Amino acid sequence: MVLSTIVKSIEYMLKRPYTRLVPAKSRPFKTERLRGAHLLDMSKCTGCSMCQLVCPANAIDMVEVEGNYPQNPRRRFPRIDLHKCTYCGLCVEYCPFNALYMTSITGFELYTRDKKTTLKTPLELSKVDPSLITVRREMLAVKEVKPGG
Amino acid sequence: MAGSYTVYFGPQHPGAPGNIGFKLELEGERVVKAELIPGFLHRGFEKMIENRKWENSYVLSYRFCVEDPDSLEVAYAEALDKVFRVEPPEKARYFRMIQAEFSRIASHMFWVHFMAGSTGLRTPAYWASAAREEILKWFAWVTGHRVYHNFSVPGGIRGEVPEGFGERTTQLTYLVEDIVKDVEKALLGNRVFKRRTRGVGVIKGDVALKLGATGPVVRGGGLKYDTRKIAPYERYDKVSFEIPVGEVGDSYDRALVRFREVYESLKIIRQAVLEVRRGEPYRVKVPLTAPPGRGYARVEAARGEYTVHVVSTGGRSPYRVRFKSPSLPLLTTVLNYILENEEVTIADLPVIFASLDPCAPDIDR
Numbered sequence: 389m390v391l392s393t394i395v396k397s398i399e400y401m402l403k404r405p406y407t408r409l410v411p412a413k414s415r416p417f418k419t420e421r422l423r424g425a426h427l428l429d430m431s432k433c434t435g436c437s438m439c440q441l442v443c444p445a446n447a448i449d450m451v452e453v454e455g456n457y458p459q460n461p462r463r464r465f466p467r468i469d470l471h472k473c474t475y476c477g478l479c480v481e482y483c484p485f486n487a488l489y490m491t492s493i494t495g496f497e498l499y500t501r502d503k504k505t506t507l508k509t510p511l512e513l514s515k516v517d518p519s520l521i522t523v524r525r526e527m528l529a530v531k532e533v534k535p536g537g
Numbered sequence: 538m539a540g541s542y543t544v545y546f547g548p549q550h551p552g553a554p555g556n557i558g559f560k561l562e563l564e565g566e567r568v569v570k571a572e573l574i575p576g577f578l579h580r581g582f583e584k585m586i587e588n589r590k591w592e593n594s595y596v597l598s599y600r601f602c603v604e605d606p607d608s609l610e611v612a613y614a615e616a617l618d619k620v621f622r623v624e625p626p627e628k629a630r631y632f633r634m635i636q637a638e639f640s641r642i643a644s645h646m647f648w649v650h651f652m653a654g655s656t657g658l659r660t661p662a663y664w665a666s667a668a669r670e671e672i673l674k675w676f677a678w679v680t681g682h683r684v685y686h687n688f689s690v691p692g693g694i695r696g697e698v699p700e701g702f703g704e705r706t707t708q709l710t711y712l713v714e715d716i717v718k719d720v721e722k723a724l725l726g727n728r729v730f731k732r733r734t735r736g737v738g739v740i741k742g743d744v745a746l747k748l749g750a751t752g753p754v755v756r757g758g759g760l761k762y763d764t765r766k767i768a769p770y771e772r773y774d775k776v777s778f779e780i781p782v783g784e785v786g787d788s789y790d791r792a793l794v795r796f797r798e799v800y801e802s803l804k805i806i807r808q809a810v811l812e813v814r815r816g817e818p819y820r821v822k823v824p825l826t827a828p829p830g831r832g833y834a835r836v837e838a839a840r841g842e843y844t845v846h847v848v849s850t851g852g853r854s855p856y857r858v859r860f861k862s863p864s865l866p867l868l869t870t871v872l873n874y875i876l877e878n879e880e881v882t883i884a885d886l887p888v889i890f891a892s893l894d895p896c897a898p899d900i901d902r
Binding site: 390392393396397400406417419420421422423442443444445474475476477478481482522523527528530 | 589590592593594596597660661663664666667670674677678679680681682683685687692695696697699719722723726727728820821822
């Protein structure tokens with residue numbers, strides 16, 4: 389029995405390792421629908437505060453932004469604290485105007501000791517690369533509306 | 538002759554089951570009594586859930602057991618289904634089963650680390666990690682997250698399953714089975730493991746059940762007690778599977794039952810995956826305010842039976858949420874029963890802890 393375990397151990401040793409050195413040698417594990425840091429579309433957001441209301445971690449607060457936004461006369465947009473965020477995606481799911489998205493930015497890119505850098509202002513959230521978007525509202529919204537299954 | 542004395546064991550001890558302490562009464566090397574010192578991880582989860590609204594309360598419902606979160610997620614979702622009086626679509630029911638079973642396997646593979654570590658056999662534990670890693674990758678692919686998936690919600694599941702779901706899930710079950718077979722052979726077949734676990738921590742199934750325990754501890758003692766069979770939830774009544782049981786009820790039998798359970802879980806997943814098809818409805822919309830009433834769910838998690846009781850008075854938040862966890866009786870009544878009826882030394886204690894497999898945050902909440 390011990391011999392067979394040793395043979396098996398050698399087999400496993402020859403296989404590709406499961407552990408990966410992040411970030412030194414490889415990137416964090418990404419998938420197509422990974423729920424990572426947010427992207428805000430400031431041309432759609434009306435400042436309705438739905439994301440703030442639904443956030444279970446109280447990571448979102450609404451702040452005023454300079455500029456001209458016809459759909460958002462009070463110019464109030466969400467500011468997200470990525471240190472508090474649990475990445476549950478409820479803000480994306482409940483946003484009535486499809487203004488919030490989630491991207492594949494996660495892992496060591498967010499890790500920092502300086503909490504000021506993870507408190508993302510609306511302008512910072514809107515400057516994220518749209519090609520990284522992974523989660524949209526259509527993916528989470530309810531298709532079947534009638535109760536009863 | 539050695540005298541009797543008191544020793545504190547844990548919370549920072551490699552043999553302690555998580556962040557939890559014990560006050561041990563010793564006579565020489567023999568442990569006579571163990572008094573549990575819980576509370577290091579207490580956060581008031583039930584109150585936190587009660588202070589949140591229906592739509593975001595479930596984000597907290599599974600966060601107190603890292604190893605097996607999905608059974609809790611399914612339990613809370615099922616309790617809320619009863620509160621809202623909605624019937625989730627069939628696809629969601631079957632998906633929840635797959636989710637819970639994969640979570641059980643991942644939890645058992647994590648347990649191999651504790652069991653193997655307490656008996657000094659580190660190698661198979663790393664192979665078990667490979668199986669767990671493959672399952673976590675599958676979870677990241679389907680739900681978007683590795684550990685806390687947040688996918689079973691009141692009214693169904695949160696999103697459509699990705700393309701190629703059936704093939705990849707079935708492939709994964711065969712891959713995991715291969716690894717688990719290797720781990721089982723290396724761990725249970727090892728002479729050192731047998732000597733360390735046979736006849737250590739004996740408790741019969743019916744005694745364990747009377748003392749409040751559920752799960753592999755009861756089944757290891759030879760009693761066929763499984764919530765999935767005696768009170769089927771989701772669609773466990775539509776799939777065929779066996780309940781593996783042990784004979785003696787010692788630590789070896791409990792380990793054996795856990796490995797057998799993994800094979801049964803894989804069998805359930807292979808049957809359930811046929812019913813999860815893309816394009817079918819997966820979620821029913823639930824209102825923002827729940828009608829007055831109660832919701833009660835029992836699920837068979839990796840460590841035993843979880844029960845969730847939710848009371849609604851018709852408001853925007855739950856009035857009362859209560860979780861009953863399977864881990865507390867394991868470290869209080871069951872452990873003291875073993876210590877009273879058997880000569881347990883300090884060296885055997887980590888083996889007994891690992892074979893009972895309690896979850897410390899689950900006790901404290």
